[in-house]
Amino acid sequence: MSSDASLRKRKTQPKKEPIRRESSPANDIQNDDDFDIDTSALFWYTRIMWIPLILVTGAFLYYNPSALQDAANVFLGLESEDTFGAPGVSGDLRFIPDAQKKDAIVEAFKHAWRSYERDAMGCDEYHPISQQGSNLTEAGGIGYTIIDSMDTMLIMGLDEDYKRARQWVETRLNFDRDALFSTFETTIRILGGLLSAYHLSGNDPLYLNLAVDLANRILPVFDTSSGLPQSKVNLAERKGYPNDEFPNLVTTAEVATLQLEFRYLSYLTGNEKYWIKVEEVMKTIKEARMPHGLASIYMDVDTGKFVPSAIRLGSRSDSYYEYLLKQYIQTNNTEPVYKDMYDDAIDAVHGHLIKKSPYARMTYTSELIPEQHPNGQLSWRLTPKQDHFVCFFGGSLMLGAIITGAAVEQSLVSVPPKKTDFTVIGTRDWQTGTELVRTCWDTHDTATGLAPEVVHFRIPEDGIENTNMHTPVDWYIKGARPGEFPPYDARYILRPETVESLFIAFRLTGDNKYREWGWSIFQAIERHCKVETGGYAAIINVDEVPSRQEDKMETFLMSETLKYLYLLFEDASVIPLDKYVLNTEAHPLPIFTPNIRTSFVDS
Numbered sequence: 230m231s232s233d234a235s236l237r238k239r240k241t242q243p244k245k246e247p248i249r250r251e252s253s254p255a256n257d258i259q260n261d262d263d264f265d266i267d268t269s270a271l272f273w274y275t276r277i278m279w280i281p282l283i284l285v286t287g288a289f290l291y292y293n294p295s296a297l298q299d300a301a302n303v304f305l306g307l308e309s310e311d312t313f314g315a316p317g318v319s320g321d322l323r324f325i326p327d328a329q330k331k332d333a334i335v336e337a338f339k340h341a342w343r344s345y346e347r348d349a350m351g352c353d354e355y356h357p358i359s360q361q362g363s364n365l366t367e368a369g370g371i372g373y374t375i376i377d378s379m380d381t382m383l384i385m386g387l388d389e390d391y392k393r394a395r396q397w398v399e400t401r402l403n404f405d406r407d408a409l410f411s412t413f414e415t416t417i418r419i420l421g422g423l424l425s426a427y428h429l430s431g432n433d434p435l436y437l438n439l440a441v442d443l444a445n446r447i448l449p450v451f452d453t454s455s456g457l458p459q460s461k462v463n464l465a466e467r468k469g470y471p472n473d474e475f476p477n478l479v480t481t482a483e484v485a486t487l488q489l490e491f492r493y494l495s496y497l498t499g500n501e502k503y504w505i506k507v508e509e510v511m512k513t514i515k516e517a518r519m520p521h522g523l524a525s526i527y528m529d530v531d532t533g534k535f536v537p538s539a540i541r542l543g544s545r546s547d548s549y550y551e552y553l554l555k556q557y558i559q560t561n562n563t564e565p566v567y568k569d570m571y572d573d574a575i576d577a578v579h580g581h582l583i584k585k586s587p588y589a590r591m592t593y594t595s596e597l598i599p600e601q602h603p604n605g606q607l608s609w610r611l612t613p614k615q616d617h618f619v620c621f622f623g624g625s626l627m628l629g630a631i632i633t634g635a636a637v638e639q640s641l642v643s644v645p646p647k648k649t650d651f652t653v654i655g656t657r658d659w660q661t662g663t664e665l666v667r668t669c670w671d672t673h674d675t676a677t678g679l680a681p682e683v684v685h686f687r688i689p690e691d692g693i694e695n696t697n698m699h700t701p702v703d704w705y706i707k708g709a710r711p712g713e714f715p716p717y718d719a720r721y722i723l724r725p726e727t728v729e730s731l732f733i734a735f736r737l738t739g740d741n742k743y744r745e746w747g748w749s750i751f752q753a754i755e756r757h758c759k760v761e762t763g764g765y766a767a768i769i770n771v772d773e774v775p776s777r778q779e780d781k782m783e784t785f786l787m788s789e790t791l792k793y794l795y796l797l798f799e800d801a802s803v804i805p806l807d808k809y810v811l812n813t814e815a816h817p818l819p820i821f822t823p824n825i826r827t828s829f830v831d832s
């Protein structure tokens with residue numbers, strides 16, 4: 230079968246073009262001619278009555294020239310000329326929470342949590358079809374699912390569920406486990422979850438004590454010649470270990486996605502040791518900068534250098550880009566070194582990775598794959614592949630434009646932003662961000678309405694015939710063939726990245742289409758991933774209905790996907806984006822102004 234076979238004919242795409250209405254001056258003139266001529270006193274009196282109104286309206290429009298345009302845009306359903314927000318939305322956004330949708334999402338959370346609690350309480354992971362739990366290691370559970378879910382309960386007001394979870398943490402949680410755990414996953418899910426629970430519970434000391442205990446167990450992983458942390462940690466031994474597969478390699482995402490958690494712990498405890506360790510990592514990364522400013526997915530833990538490996542925004546490097554921005558936000562925009570590193574990286578991403586599909590002009594990110602030639606030279610092959618992971622990036626770019634793209638230095642970009650608020654770079658990032666959010670939404674155009682794990686975009690050189698220009702097939706799931714077992718790329722494993730971006734995009738624009746898209750994704754999860762007996766499961770092929778489920782409910786369903794969906798329909802005063810930064814596992818941490826200064830600014 231040719232590669233054409235892997236292309237599916239997409240469902241009819243909703244039209245993306247803004248509605249354009251043509252004016253009809255001829256008609257307008259004709260209407261004027263329709264007036265009757267009447268010379269009665271009443272007629273003149275009535276006409277004179279209009280004069281003050283016309284004068285007042287004229288004066289108003291003179292001083293508010295954009296009002297007419299805005300009104301026309303509202304009428305036509307177009308975006309405002311001056312702002313990037315939804316039609317009619319301007320200034321200081323106040324959202325109306327959608328109680329019904331919030332309730333539905335809380336019900337989904339309860340369906341997930343209570344079946345886990347019934348079948349697997351205390352186990353790290355949950356398998357909803359077999360109704361059992363499992364642990365990450367044979368040494369016993371470390372509260373992976375419970376701690377990852379607690380702040381969502383606090384945000385949703387699920388007080389009784391929260392109390393039971395807290396009870397388990399207080400009486401059963403034990404980090405003294407003699408086994409290897411992922412440094413990265415333990416930090417983002419457990420340390421992040423504990424710190425967020427500490428803050429949202431009103432500083433319950435239980436969580437801070439546990440966070441300190443856990444962080445102290447993890448800390449030795451940073452004792453390497455480069456300062457980059459080892460991938461694994463033995464929590465009982467308090468010792469770092471390399472990963473089995475490539476002992477001297479660490480991924481860029483895993484070393485550069487620990488900083489928010491460790492910094493906040495230093496802030497809370499006044500102990501700088503956590504801060505210093507993660508800052509050293511950032512210093513090493515800054516010094517390892519490659520000429521193009523991009524980051525490969527692997528670094529050498531001994532030398533602290535990037536090693537030739539794929540360059541992408543997806544798996545193994547995604548949250549590196551996310552945390553460059555978020556470290557700047559977390560420290561209340563007081564650490565320019567992170568803004569500089571972020572700006573540098575985002576310029577490089579625009580220069581090398583952002584592409585447009587040939588037909589529908591969808592904006593996407595591609596990957597660069599290194600190729601070693603026999604003469605020893607290295608070249609980079611551009612591959613139009615985008616992981617679902619990348620879907621965090623649209624919202625992140627929009628947020629980055631607001632934080633770093635102000636036309637007037639030190640001033641804030643308004644929300645929703647006005648076009649004049651941005652620098653050229655800010656406008657670029659905002660634009661790319663909104664386009665990527667739309668692309669990610671468009672990849673939900675599948676039989677289930679859920680997006681696959683990986684999509685490939687069409688490029689002219691791929692040799693795949695476009696048979697029908699009117700129904701452009703701009704992307705496809707590689708290796709998917711009718712009648713055959715679906716490839717790994719075809720699955721949806723309850724990932725949050727698209728709804729994460731929808732949440733940010735809605736908070737920054739008030740544009741209702743983001744809520745509509747989020748609701749549609751939620752309904753698709755309900756339809757295809759819900760397990761009637763309790764919980765939600767991954768599905769193995771987003772293009773197959775009825776869908777086949779897989780016996781796994783990832784913890785990020787409760788920590789991220791349902792939290793972002795809930796917040797999408799919640800009032801903007803709940804976890805406001807100018808007061809909180811969400812770690813990569815969606816654990817909200819407060820923004821603060823640090824006493825400690827970053828020491829490697831000029832290196």
Ligand code: DMJ
Binds near residue numbers: 724785814
């Ligand atoms: C989460 O565990 C985190 O968001 C992480 O950064 C990568 N993605 C998964 C969910 O997809």
